[in-house]
Structures are given as C-alpha cells and as structure tokens.
Amino acid sequence: xxxxxxxxxxxxxxxxxxxxxxxxxxxxxxxxxxxxxxxxxxxxxxxxxxxxxxxxxxxxxxxxxxxxxxxxxxxxxxxxxxxxxxxxxxxxxxxxxxxxxxxxxxxxxxxxxxxxxxxxxxxxxxxxxxxxxxxxxxxxxxxxxxxxxxxxxxxxxxxxxxxxxxxxxxxxxxxxxxxxxxxxxxxxxxxxxxxxxxxxxxxxxxxxxxxxxxxxxxxxxxxxxxxxxxxxxxxxxxxxxxxxxxxxxxxxxxxxxxxxxxxxxxxxxxxxxxxxxxxxxxxxxxxxxxxxxxxxxxxxxxxxxxxxxxxxxxxxxxxxxxxxxxxxxxxxxx
Numbered sequence: 001x002x003x004x005x006x007x008x009x010x011x012x013x014x015x016x017x018x019x020x021x022x023x024x025x026x027x028x029x030x031x032x033x034x035x036x037x038x039x040x041x042x043x044x045x046x047x048x049x050x051x052x053x054x055x056x057x058x059x060x061x062x063x064x065x066x067x068x069x070x071x072x073x074x075x076x077x078x079x080x081x082x083x084x085x086x087x088x089x090x091x092x093x094x095x096x097x098x099x100x101x102x103x104x105x106x107x108x109x110x111x112x113x114x115x116x117x118x119x120x121x122x123x124x125x126x127x128x129x130x131x132x133x134x135x136x137x138x139x140x141x142x143x144x145x146x147x148x149x150x151x152x153x154x155x156x157x158x159x160x161x162x163x164x165x166x167x168x169x170x171x172x173x174x175x176x177x178x179x180x181x182x183x184x185x186x187x188x189x190x191x192x193x194x195x196x197x198x199x200x201x202x203x204x205x206x207x208x209x210x211x212x213x214x215x216x217x218x219x220x221x222x223x224x225x226x227x228x229x230x231x232x233x234x235x236x237x238x239x240x241x242x243x244x245x246x247x248x249x250x251x252x253x254x255x256x257x258x259x260x261x262x263x264x265x266x267x268x269x270x271x272x273x274x275x276x277x278x279x280x281x282x283x284x285x286x287x288x289x290x291x292x293x294x295x296x297x298x299x300x301x302x303x304x305x306x307x308x309x310x311x312x313x314x315x316x317x318x319x320x321x322x323x324x325x326x327x328x329x330x331x332x333x334x
Contacts, residue, residue, distance in 0.1 A: 012038045013296055016068045016098075018089055019080030020044040020053040023103050023130075026285035027078050028057045033286070036293050037076075043068040045081070069093040076126075076296065079103065082176040083183050087112045090127070094119045099126040101292055104185045106309055108178040110317050110334060117306045128292050128302060129309040133186040134193055135287055137279025138249065141265050142194060142258060145276055148267060149253025155195070156250040157187060158235035162242040166216040172239070173214050179320040180205060180220040180236050182313065187234050188224075189312040190249075193304075197227045201318040201329050208241050217241035222319045 015037055017024055024042075031039045041060040044050030054061045062068045065085070069077055069092045077093035079086055079102040087107030093100050094116065106129045107113040120127035133139055146152070170176035177183040181203070192198065203222040209215035217239030224232040235246075251258040256269040258276070265276030294300040318329040 012036055013099075013293060014038050014040045014073055014075045015078060016040055016062070016071065016074040016076070017042045017059070017078045017080065018044075018065045018068060018085075019078075020050055021080065023285060024053070024078075024080040027080055027101075027289060028053075028059075030286035030289035032057055034290060034293060036297060037289075040074055041068055041071065065089050066092065069096050069098060075099060076101065076292075082170045083108060083178045084176050087116060090116050091119060094123050094125055094127065097123060097125065099296055101128045101130060101289070103130045104189070104309060105129075105178070105182050105313055105316075106306065107313075108182055110310070110314055113310050113313055117310060120306070126292070126296055127306050128295070129304065129306050130285075130288055131186060131189050131193075131304045131309060132284035132288050133190050134303060135284050136281045137263075138260055138265075138281075139190060139193075141260065141276055141278045142249065142251065145258055145265075145267055146194070146251060148256055149251055149258060150255030152195070152230055152251055152253045154250075154252040155191065155230065155232040156235075156248070157191065157232070158246050158248045159184075159187060159237075160235065160242055160244065160246040161238040162240075162245055163238060164240050166239040168214055172216070172218075175213065179316065179323075180218050181222060181234065181319045182316040184236055185309070185312055185316055187236055188222075188315050188319075189309065191224065191232050191234070192312045192315060193308070195226050195228065195230055195232070198224050198315050198318070198331050199227045200225045201315060201322050201331065203319040203322040204326075205323045208239065215239065220319075220323070222322070224315070 031037045039059045041062045042054040043062040043065045051061045076099040079089045086102050090100050090102050205220040207215040208217040219237040222234045249260040259266045265278045267274040295302050314334040317334050322329045
C-alpha cells in the first residue's frame with residue numbers, strides 16, 4: 001500500500017497533523033513512540049497554540065492545512081480537527097497524493113463522503129476513518145457475550161453528559177459539530193457494526209441556545225428498525241439542561257440481557273445475574289494509529305472500512321431528515 005520509492009525497511013512514514021485538541025494529542029503521542037513514523041508538521045486554528053503544541057512533539061508549525069497537504073515531505077495526513085472541515089481536508093490531501101486518517105465522521109454530507117472514498121481508490125491511497133469505539137472494551141465485551149441472550153429484539157444505547165456551564169467550543173456549535181448523530185457518529189456505528197442493516201429511522205431533537213451558532217444543550221433521540229426486526233433506541237445529550245450523567249448500553253434477547261453501565265457489565269437471566277469484565281478505553285488512539293501504519297507498510301487489514309463508516313453516515317442522514325420532517329425515513333431512500 002505504501003508507494004514511496006524509499007525502501008520499506010528503512011523509510012519512515014512522514015506525517016502531517018491537522019488539529020491540536022484531544023484526539024490530536026493522542027495521535028501525536030502515538031507517532032512519537034512508533035519508530036516507523038515521523039511527525040513532520042502540524043496545522044491548527046490558532047498559530048500561537050499550534051506552535052506550543054508542535055514544540056512538544058518536535059514538529060514544525062504550518063500556518064494552514066492547505067499548506068500542509070501540499071508539502072512533498074508528507075506521506076500521511078491525520079485529520080483531528082472540527083467535523084465541518086473533515087471532508088475538505090481529506091479531499092485535498094488525497095488529491096495531493098497523501099494517505100489519510102480522519103476521525104469520524106469522514107464528512108457531514110453523504111455525497112461528499114462517497115466522492116472522497118472514490119477519490120482514495122482512484123489515487124490508490126489509504127483512507128481510514130477512525131472508529132475506536134469498535135476497539136474498546138465495551139464493544140469487545142458485547143461481542144463476546146451477545147450470543148448468550150438468544151434472539152435480540154431490543155437495544156438501547158444512551159450517552160448523556162450534563163455540563164454546567166456548557167463550554168463555548170466547537171462541539172457546541174451547529175456548523176462545526178454537525179447534526180448530533182453525525183458529529184457523534186460512533187453512537188450509531190456501534191449498532192450498525194453489531195446488528196447490520198437498518199430499515200427505517202425516526203428521530204427527534206431539541207436545542208437550548210442563546211445565540212444562533214452555539215447551543216447550551218442538545219438532546220437527540222433516534223429509533224432504528226433493523227432489517228432483522230430488531231428495534232434500537234439511541235439517546236444522545238449534552239449540556240446545561242441535563243441533570244444525570246448516563247452511559248448505558250442494553251441488549252435484550254429472548255434468553256437473557258446484557259446491561260453495561262459505565263465500566264461495569266452484567267449478563268442477566270431469570271433469577272441469575274453474572275458480572276461481565278469490561279476492558280479499558282485507554283490507549284485506543286495509539287492502537288488505531290499502529291494498525292494504520294501496519295496497513296500502510298505491511299498491507300495488514302484494518303478493523304473498519306470507509307464504506308462501513310459511510311453506511312453509518314447514511315443512517316445518521318436518515319436521522320437528520322427524520323428530525324427535520326417528523327417523518328419515518330427509509331434507508332433505501334438515502
């Protein structure tokens with residue numbers, strides 16, 4: 001997969017990073033500890049912050065992502081910035097012959113996402129959309145125990161994060177973050193990865209806000225009917241008007257249930273409850289980064305494909321349309 005003329009045994013993957021936030025920090029640390037990579041340059045939104053961030057990782061500061069993707073001394077671009085810009089940066093990086101890692105979502109528009117996937121194939125470059133929720137302890141525990149519950153008829157996944165006061169940051173900005181279940185695509189992707197194709201989607205959302213661009217609270221609830229007949233409910237909320245934190249995943253089957261709350265899991269049957277060990281969420285960005293480097297240098301398979309992420313984005317688009325119209329949306333129409 002790696003097209004450099006340099007020897008694969010001696011060459012390092014030269015990396016350009018867009019972003020200076022939470023994900024960018026973990027990406028930088030992973031690259032710093034992997035001798036197969038070299039973090040060359042970093043672009044961020046604010047020059048002073050970017051310079052301070054880049055200095056920690058012995059990287060050069062670039063004034064814009066447009067300049068970064070054009071550089072000849074970069075093989076791989078990692079996109080860890082606001083959701084709104086993911087698609088534009090990925091497209092530009094691929095056009096300039098770079099491999100791409102992008103934190104989900106690939107784009108906030110389904111058509112744009114498809115075009116970027118097609119471009120990556122045409123350029124013969126790696127395009128990896130990060131979905132570390134699949135690598136985490138919760139997801140692995142669900143997979144390990146899911147057959148025990150028998151035929152599954154209902155799933156509920158709720159992540160509610162009260163925050164007082166709400167920050168005035170990009171994750172609370174309509175344009176920068178996107179529709180809630182696109183910006184937080186992992187809430188849907190965990191379900192599509194486990195349960196397959198979705199038939200219809202219903203969704204409702206509400207925002208509390210004092211100005212047009214930024215909100216103080218969002219609350220979104222979606223109902224997914226899978227082609228298997230499974231009914232799933234997804235609750236996503238954050239901000240000031242919420243009062244109880246919740247991170248809960250429930251799987252209800254005809255022979256038992258799986259209940260995961262926080263870092264604890266239970267397998268429940270009539271008259272019997274068995275604890276389930278849930279692995280850590282730590283180190284997942286490093287694991288993801290290592291797997292992409294393995295893929296670029298050695299051709300080893302990745303744990304998720306861009307097409308799988310795109311399918312979930314279509315489910316999120318269905319939820320957005322359902323929330324806007326109040327109608328049931330069929331996935332085949334997306």
